Amino acid sequence: MTYQEGLNQIDKATQKITEANQLIIDSIMNAFLFTWQWWIALVMLVVPWIIWGIFRERESSARIFSAGLLVIVLTEILDTVGVSFGKWAYPVKVIPVATLNFSFRLSVLPVLVMLLLQWKPRFNPYIKAIFFGGFSAYVGLPTLAIIDLYKKIDWNFTYSFFILTLLYLLAHWFSRIDTFKNIENVNR
Structure with missing residues (x-):
């Protein structure tokens, strides 16, 4: 060619x-548009951020929000690849864009990670990561599949478990970088 x-x-x-x-x-x-599934997707897009706004720890919100943004970027990349290769799809979406599912990737996952990061920050991150990966892969995704917000095509939930577990650990590591500690100390 x-x-x-x-x-x-x-x-x-x-x-x-x-x-x-x-x-x-x-x-x-x-x-x-305006089906009960669409409304659930809209609620999933908006409500987690409201919860985050209410329950975030103000003194560490920039550090934790940065880790949440990392989750958004990485899940955006991974999800786009997965959809592009026909591994899964998102039939019902709030915003009609082919490869995007704003509700799960840009809201539920990052907010859950951020809340876990600030909840008992000294608690074992590996246990939190396994909880996050297990809950998201084996409860969240199957629930989304039941209500047609997610369609597994050529994929196994266990793959998602490992990816999401590693994603949490990466966000945990990122949120603990010394630069954030220096910035928080300067602002006090």
């Missing part, structure tokens, strides 16, 4: 992606 043939093939692929996105938008706007 020549360079120009590659560019032409990318143009064709982009057209197919655009057509697929339009099918998804049509489905969401004409079949899913």
Whole structure:
């Protein structure tokens, strides 16, 4: 394949992606919008952040929020890869974008991580990570599947367990970096 043939093939692929996105938008706007599943997804998008705003520890919220942002970025990347390779899908979405599930990735997961990070901060992070990975993979995802907010195609919940457990441990490590301690000491 020549360079120009590659560019032409990318143009064709982009057209197919655009057509697929339009099918998804049509489905969401004409079949899913304002269904009870859509409302649950909306609540999942908004309520965790309200809970975070109420229960966050003000003196360490920047440090913990930074770890939450890390979770958002990493889950965004991993989820986009998984959806792109047909491992799972998100049929009902609040916002009609093909690969995105804002409710779970950008709200529930990071807020749960942030709350766990600030709850008993000296508690064993490995136990918290296993709890987070287990609860998210074996309770959260199957529940989302039952209500059509998640569709497992070619994936095993155990893979999600290991990924989410490691994700929590990474967020824990990130939230404990010395730079944050220096910043918090300066601000006091």
